[in-house]
Amino acid sequence: MLPVTAKIRRKMLLALLIAAGLFLTLRLTAWYHLHQGEKALAQESRQQLSQLISLLDGLLSRFETIPHVLSTNPTLASALLDQQNDQKRRELNLYLEELQHVTEASDIYLVDALGVAVAASNWKQSFSFIGQDYSFRPYFIEAISGRLGSYYAVGTSSDKRGFYFSYPIYDRGTILGAIVVKVDIADIEQQATGIAEAGQYEYLITDPDDIVFLSSRAEWRLSSLTPLTQSKRFALNASKRYANRAINELLIRPPYSRAGKEQTPQRYQIPTDGKRLYYMDTEQEMAKAGWRVHVLSPMKPLHDELPMLLLLAASCYGLLVVGLLLHNERKRSLARMQQARDQLEQRVRERTRDLEAANTKLKDTQDELIQAAKLTVIGSLSASINHELNQPLAAIRSYAQNTQTFLARDMRERAGDNIRIIVELTDRLAEIVGQFKSFTRKSQGTDTATDIGECIRQALTIVQPEIDKQGVELKLALPDQKLEVWGDKVRLQQVLVNLMSNAIVAMAQCPHKRLQLSAIVDEKLRIRIQDNGPGVRESQMQKIFEPYYTTNERQGLGLGLSISQRIIESMQGSIQVSNADTGGAVFDIILPLYRHEGSHAS
Template identity: 35%
Template sequence: MSIASFIRKYGLLLSSLVTVAFAVGIAGFRVSENLGLAELQRTGTQRLELYATSLNRQIDKYAYFPATLGLERDVIDLVAHGKPLTDTVNRYLEQLNQRAGTLSIYLLDRQGHVIAASNWNRPDSFIGEDLSYRSYFHESMQGRPGRLFGIGTTRGQPGYYLSSPLLAHGEVIGVAAVKVSLEQLEQSWATVEVPVIVTDQNGVVILASAPSWKFTTLRPLPDQERRRLERSLQYNARPLPSLGLTREEPFGENAALVRLAPQVDVVGSSRLSGNFLAQAAPMGDTGWSLTVLSPAGQVSAIAWTRAALASVASALVGIVLVLLDQRRRHLRDRLRAREALQRAHDELERKVEERTRTLRAAQDELVHAAKLATVGQISAGLAHEINQPLAALRTLSGNAVKFLRRGDVATAESNLDRIGSIVDGLGTLTNQLKSFARKSSGTSGPVDVRRAVDNALFLLDQRLRRANVAVSTEIEAEQVTALCDANRLEQVMVNLVANALDAIEGTASPTLRLHGWREGTRVVIEVRDNGPGLPEHVRAHLFEPFFTTKESNRGLGLGLAISLEIVHHFGGMLTGANHPKGGAVFTVTLPAADIGETPWATTSRS
């Protein structure tokens, strides 16, 4: 089937299957992706709660620490009355800072100047610094706890600032501040499975599991906002670049699909880029937001794989359904075709039997006609063979009458005996000719090959003597027995010997050699002459009907074709070739009869 015909026949069906498979694949992708993202969201929610708990625990550990400083009488006296107690308070704050594990603890007066600090004896001490610009100072001066994550202007060290107002007689007389490091928490986050970030109220990343993400922004900052943050010194003049996080599609409550672009010149940024499911949660009253970024690339890959499998499965199901329908139609058409074929077969069997009978009858007629043609060819020689005995009969019978009249009974009896012998000879000749000319049944039986060869030579004896042919026969009588029909074997041998006589006509010393022997389960008969042999163009058409090299009045070219058909009928072979020593040789191969069977000897003389 050509491609064009295939497309015409199955084009619409294939396009329908492709469309259905594509639709199933898209639907499967959507369903699989939504299920995968839902599972990812559940896992992200658990992680979000876990990270929020750890962050709140870290912050709450120091939440009430600044307020406890207001319980110390020395701290209140120093802030309220001046410096006589500065050394005592500084040492107290230093010891307290060491035991609490904070970065620094310090006290501010009403003007925002540091009057005591835990790092009082270090070169980078806070004492004397004006921190009135810090937001936590203003919040505490208004009587509220202050909270701020920023970068110190002295040492440039980031930390979380907690402040509390110092009260005396119900009046705010100063501020106590504690700076806490969250690096330990960040270090624990560095080993988590998914990225996590904490942003402050300005949208600046202040904590992150990836160090390169710190002090970046979730979105590009407007110029006005950037200048305000620079004036506040909260981030100590950090450039605050954008993280490169792009929101693509919301997914449920407090979740969205985002895309994170790779950061330039950051080692390992390709691992922290791609598609993520972002889930955010506020951090109490701090104004912070905790965000977990769950990688969604694997979910999409799995969804595409499942979509491909769904498409293939739907295509296979469609193909199976189509094949089943085609099979049903094929079986129905096959049943109809089988019924029609059976009817045609029955009709053909009837015609074949009829034609076989006709052809068999025609073949038998053709074989018999070939025998009659052979009889016609040898009739001239037989007429000469019969004329001489007839003349002798006339002479001997006339002499016998004369001798009887004279009373010479003995001589008359001698003539009559000779007449009887001549009549017997004529009877043998006519019986042999009659046996050869009669129709044969064609049934197989054991045949003495020597007897068949002798009968054939007897029929052609006149031609052999007239051509002065030297005949050599090498066949053991009653030892070489073939399984065939005696009459038809004689016909084959007559045809082969007659062809050999035609071939050696005009040869100086014509010779004919007939050799027969048994070879295993086969009997082989060779007819060889010493003529010019078979030309190459003759060998190619040797057994074709009506092919002959003789003159038109000497045959129709059916002798070898009929002989080949006779030999094939009995399961044998007939071949013709040139002998290495010259001349042509025809070989007849027939099945050998069982040794225990009696040779067919009566057919040739019937």
């Protein structure tokens, strides 16, 4: 036999620890599942017990006051005083029969001071109560003593289970007998069974002798929860509570014992359909009726869930053990992986630096392209700009010469007027030059809240000389309220100038040129630039925003619309192109409105 090495001993010890851990895991899982399940089941059982008792109290209370009300009828006292009068007894029998139908009681009958029934609602039946002696019944003894009586028993004549209410009949302070109302508890049992089936539990109701007289299961009825000793059988026979019914013991394990003041639920094994099933017994006293109500919640569903839960716990434990075993193996490979990761991260950092440098270069190139596109627009408008500047300059020269003449003639007031006009013309020149200087300056790419009306007007300042030169009719429609978008103001001006310049070029061959500029507000802001030129051919629709694509080879590099689209997309917007029904191209700039409630774009 080979000696047991240290490695084998370690493996055996590890296997032993794993087995012990599995055993402990299964024990704890079973305990926790049963503990929590029984706790929840007990809480639910207490609610069901409260509902069941409320139902029973409500059903019995319907009949509790009937004897007292009937006792006030003088006909009952008259019949007891004159029992030999057959006419009175017949009328009383008919009266009680009618009351029995109205109240839906099982039976109503009148007994004299000796406990003998003299009239009954079942006077026509073969088991009529008339002539029967009920002096041994506790409900008669309580009534003849001047109290409201109540009692459960099996009828000695009808052999039906019932609950009895009784009340004394007085005549001038003397008790002549008692009126008794019997309630058929089979109807009560049926209603309570329906509630129990809906709640998926069983119930039983016992008398003070622990005899089951109401139950959701027929096999449990008229069974004793406690052993039937000789003295107990003798007492039951003497009270005739159950008439001639046989009382058997319910084989309940462990032996039944009443719950204490804490009302802690008990667990019993009770024969059910030939099987011995476990139930949680939650019980409560109905002091008024003298009953003890038991709600028996089956524990089989709780136990049926346990194997699957144990299998799940064992699986989780197995996964945990496998994970721990793999963890040791993983630790050994982590060092190698870490070394490879460090090398990879170093390469990634180097590649990232290269990409960042390329992105910076690309951004600079893009800014240069945008600046070149702006200068291209300015170049195409240079003739109109010169015209716009030459007019004020010529006027300034003329007014300056006139001013010299006025000063030579000592016409100082006229000279002052000319100087004021020269100052105004100079301010106009400064405004025009300042606008062009702002437009041609490189944008810093700073996004701010931009007033769209002001932006459109500043863009028009740049394009206006070309509009005047080409004789274009300008139609401007802007909303009265202030509208703002979030973006770079200078770049948005560039887009507007570019689109308006393109529209003016497109209308070069039109006898009457018309440019419409409008701003429409719905969910977003829509800036529409529409001309009455030839429009955009269908074949050009998909390519018009591509870089270096142009329909005018003599002017531009084909970057204007591509750059404009990128600028608008950087502002979370879009540009759409279409042809108007009346002719001409329509460019729509769609931008989200900026609101001041805390977000930059709606």
